[in-house]
Amino acid sequence: MVSRRTALTAAGVGIAGVAGAAAVGSVMMNDAPDPAAASPGAPVPFFGAHQAGIVTPAQDRLHFVAFDVITKDRARLVEMLREWTAAAARMTAGRDAGLLGAVGGQPEAPPDDTGEALGLPASGLTLTVGFGPSLFRDADGVDRFGIADKRPAALEDLPHFPGDAIKPEISGGDICVQACSNDPQVAVHAVRNLARIGFGVVSVRYSQLGFGRTSSTSRAQATPRNLMGFKDGTRNLKLEDGKLLDEQLWAHADDGAAWMAGGSYLVTRRIRMLIETWDRTSLTEQEAIFGRDKGEGAPLGRQKEFDEPDFAAKGADGSPAIAMDAHVRLAHPAQNSDAHLLRRGYNFVDGSDGLGRLDAGLFFMAYQRDPRKQFVPVQRNLARHDTLNEYIRHTSSALWACPPGVAKEGDFWGAGLFS
Amino acid sequence: MRKLPALTAVAVLGLGLTACTTDPEPAAPGATTGPIAVKATDTACEVGRVENAAGTVTFNVTNSGAKVTEFYVYAAGDRVMGEIENIAPGLTRELKVELAAGTYETACKPGMTGKGIRGAFKATGSAAPLTADAKLAEATASYQRYVQSQTAALLPKTEEFVAAVKAGDVAKAKALFPVVRTYWERIEPVAEIFGDLDPKIDGRAEVIEEGMAFTGFHRLEQDLWEKNDISKSGPIADQLLVDVKEIVAKADAEKLSPLQLANGAKELLDEVASGKITGEEDRYSHTDLWDFAANVEGSKAAVQALRPTLEERAPELVASLDAAFKNVDDTLGKHRDGDGWKLHTALSQADLKELTNVINALAEPISKIAAVISK
Numbered sequence: 001m002v003s004r005r006t007a008l009t010a011a012g013v014g015i016a017g018v019a020g021a022a023a024v025g026s027v028m029m030n031d032a033p034d035p036a037a038a039s040p041g042a043p044v045p046f047f048g049a050h051q052a053g054i055v056t057p058a059q060d061r062l063h064f065v066a067f068d069v070i071t072k073d074r075a076r077l078v079e080m081l082r083e084w085t086a087a088a089a090r091m092t093a094g095r096d097a098g099l100l101g102a103v104g105g106q107p108e109a110p111p112d113d114t115g116e117a118l119g120l121p122a123s124g125l126t127l128t129v130g131f132g133p134s135l136f137r138d139a140d141g142v143d144r145f146g147i148a149d150k151r152p153a154a155l156e157d158l159p160h161f162p163g164d165a166i167k168p169e170i171s172g173g174d175i176c177v178q179a180c181s182n183d184p185q186v187a188v189h190a191v192r193n194l195a196r197i198g199f200g201v202v203s204v205r206y207s208q209l210g211f212g213r214t215s216s217t218s219r220a221q222a223t224p225r226n227l228m229g230f231k232d233g234t235r236n237l238k239l240e241d242g243k244l245l246d247e248q249l250w251a252h253a254d255d256g257a258a259w260m261a262g263g264s265y266l267v268t269r270r271i272r273m274l275i276e277t278w279d280r281t282s283l284t285e286q287e288a289i290f291g292r293d294k295g296e297g298a299p300l301g302r303q304k305e306f307d308e309p310d311f312a313a314k315g316a317d318g319s320p321a322i323a324m325d326a327h328v329r330l331a332h333p334a335q336n337s338d339a340h341l342l343r344r345g346y347n348f349v350d351g352s353d354g355l356g357r358l359d360a361g362l363f364f365m366a367y368q369r370d371p372r373k374q375f376v377p378v379q380r381n382l383a384r385h386d387t388l389n390e391y392i393r394h395t396s397s398a399l400w401a402c403p404p405g406v407a408k409e410g411d412f413w414g415a416g417l418f419s
Numbered sequence: 420m421r422k423l424p425a426l427t428a429v430a431v432l433g434l435g436l437t438a439c440t441t442d443p444e445p446a447a448p449g450a451t452t453g454p455i456a457v458k459a460t461d462t463a464c465e466v467g468r469v470e471n472a473a474g475t476v477t478f479n480v481t482n483s484g485a486k487v488t489e490f491y492v493y494a495a496g497d498r499v500m501g502e503i504e505n506i507a508p509g510l511t512r513e514l515k516v517e518l519a520a521g522t523y524e525t526a527c528k529p530g531m532t533g534k535g536i537r538g539a540f541k542a543t544g545s546a547a548p549l550t551a552d553a554k555l556a557e558a559t560a561s562y563q564r565y566v567q568s569q570t571a572a573l574l575p576k577t578e579e580f581v582a583a584v585k586a587g588d589v590a591k592a593k594a595l596f597p598v599v600r601t602y603w604e605r606i607e608p609v610a611e612i613f614g615d616l617d618p619k620i621d622g623r624a625e626v627i628e629e630g631m632a633f634t635g636f637h638r639l640e641q642d643l644w645e646k647n648d649i650s651k652s653g654p655i656a657d658q659l660l661v662d663v664k665e666i667v668a669k670a671d672a673e674k675l676s677p678l679q680l681a682n683g684a685k686e687l688l689d690e691v692a693s694g695k696i697t698g699e700e701d702r703y704s705h706t707d708l709w710d711f712a713a714n715v716e717g718s719k720a721a722v723q724a725l726r727p728t729l730e731e732r733a734p735e736l737v738a739s740l741d742a743a744f745k746n747v748d749d750t751l752g753k754h755r756d757g758d759g760w761k762l763h764t765a766l767s768q769a770d771l772k773e774l775t776n777v778i779n780a781l782a783e784p785i786s787k788i789a790a791v792i793s794k
Contacts, residue, residue, distance in 0.1 A: 109790030
């Protein structure tokens with residue numbers, strides 16, 4: 001376990017710290033994560049073919065942030081991505097954001113790390129970056145950075161779904177960073193330092209804190225519960241799914257955008273839950289809406305969480321055991337041309353809304369190879385038919401192209417896009 | 420040891436700024452020393468000689484126009500090397516300014532607005548190059564000239580404002596309020612080093628400590644805009660003038676260290692980000708953008724005073740500072756309203772976000788100056 005404080009004393013201050021970070025980077029590649037080996041404080045390898053934070057076993061905490069790019073200068077944007085990448089490599093290794101660190105620089109200068117993570121271990125921090133459609137062309141169709149012809153066809157704006165209550169000010173964005181960690185302070189620290197480094201180039205559009213992962217992305221993890229009290233992510237794509245990941249998760253060079261090979265598309269949706277109303281709903285109704293029992297998480301009519309749902313089964317009264325509009329039926333790959341998603345959403349509570357109602361819900365995040373074939377048809381299906389819609393409101397929506405991983409020291413996020 | 424002559428020169432210069440003469444001597448043709456006559460009108464700025472030997476250069480500025488004018492000597496980046504404000508029509512005033520060998524610009528500003536009527540000016544000679552330390556000494560001297568130019572305007576404007584309040588002239592007092600504050604807000608870092616004078620003059624209702632009265636600009640602002648009653652404001656106004664006089668005397672005598680200059684430039688922008696963008700500072704009058712512009716100008720003055728050292732040690736930083744200052748000026752410029760600024764309440768959330776972005780973008784490179792200076 002590398003802590004920032006030991007890194008300071010062991011490696012000395014300044015240049016020695018860089019050498020230390022490089023050594024860590026070169027021995028730990030993220031291609032073959034080993035969930036069993038991970039302790040809550042251990043670092044997750046930063047360099048690799050794919051970005052960390054996608055199949056990485058879901059950490060407990062989230063700080064997600066969407067930025068607007070406010071510079072018109074392509075060189076400045078690229079320079080910031082380089083600086084971000086270098087800072088991310090250090091922070092995910094449990095080190096300070098800058099070379100000098102929170103306490104190693106000149107006393108007269110602001111530190112190049114904000115310091116609130118001093119003494120904390122890496123805590124499984126992953127930083128995952130994505131590019132929104134508006135980075136390629138603005139609302140007026142202007143090619144902002146000479147990359148419009150590189151926009152993947154899969155990165156087209158999400159359609160308006162029935163029932164959407166999207167607030168523009170917390171939707172979209174040019175660049176996102178997903179910071180996941182087992183310690184909220186470490187995730188917040190990472191986002192804060194990237195925002196600081198980006199001043200003048202990017203401006204925070206909105207951000208979301210999440211606690212309590214609502215999905216498992218590894219079979220080594222137990223299925224957690226969302227704020228409605230149900231297990232979430234039972235049928236999720238998981239890092240052990242090998243061939244299925246290649247088919248459903250990772251973009252391929254021949255999908256239309258060669259620079260995205262090894263990357264993935266991320267859909268983010270802030271889903272407000274009408275908690276008080278839900279809590280007044282009978283258990284039977286709640287279970288019917290999800291199509292699973294609340295205690296074990298088994299599909300209705302079956303015994304165990306991971307039992308396959310039997311959509312043909314009839315209940316005692318002759319009606320389907322799993323209702324035709326039950327969530328589990330509508331979202332099931334069998335109902336959606338075998339579309340899978342890798343979800344890694346988080347519960348959120350942003351206090352109360354001024355009327356005494358909990359401002360809470362699910363910050364939904366789902367990775368996939370092509371949202372046009374995966375998220376969009378599944379969500380269309382859910383938005384039209386799902387009874388759950390009576391208890392939720394989608395208030396934020398965004399789509400991101402998450403480039404492949406950073407192969408080695410000196411490379412940077414999105415190098416393929418800007419080369 | 421090299422510092423001493425530079426410091427002495429500053430003291431002389433301070434006197435030169437306020438010295439007047441009614442008998443300008445025309446410069447002899449071809450001479451490279453001796454006083455330089457400047458003929459200022461409402462449309463022209465004729466500088467008798469545009470080249471001079473490096474060292475102390477004397478300008479005799481005659482205003483033969485109809486508008487009050489100002490005369491400036493600028494180094495690169497509009498760093499003020501010397502200036503005379505408030506030259507009334509018909510008057511001649513003298514400016515002594517110490518110039519190292521290099522290129523400069525002169526400017527007359529009829530009506531005291533805008534960039535002025537500019538002309539090139541050259542100081543020649545083989546004066547030994549200044550050492551870095553001398554550059555920093557000159558930076559503090561340069562900034563002190565700036566502070567004095569501001570206090571020279573702050574005091575009479577405060578007197579006008581106080582007189583208007585005491586005369587019960589609400590309209591005039593309201594018009595003067597943001598103008599007086601402009602001079603104050605430009606040099607706020609200096610004011611802040613004088614402890615409780617700052618809260619007495621500029622404290623807001625909630626920052627006043629127990630046992631202290633709510634006085635100064637914001638108390639009068641509240642009386643003018645919120646209470647709509649200045650019939651009992653006389654004593655507060657009198658006290659403001661006493662306090663401003665005291666701070667002006669102290670500020671004129673105070674010399675900030677280069678490090679204080681660098682930090683002051685940043686603190687001014689922090690003021691913008693925390694108090695002006697939010698509309699918190701001028702919550703009764705909503706004239707925050709006047710303060711905003713003044714804070715930025717004050718920050719720029721402090722940075723420009725340090726410019727020679729920065730150009731030598733961190734040229735890239737200078738380039739990014741110039742670009743970021745221009746960005747702020749352009750963005751703020753959208754909100755001009757006649758000679759002044761729109762009210763804070765007239766700005767949309769998107770406007771404020773955009774202003775926040777440009778201030779953050781400027782504050783980041785400015786926060787690096789102190790480290791460069793202290794190397």
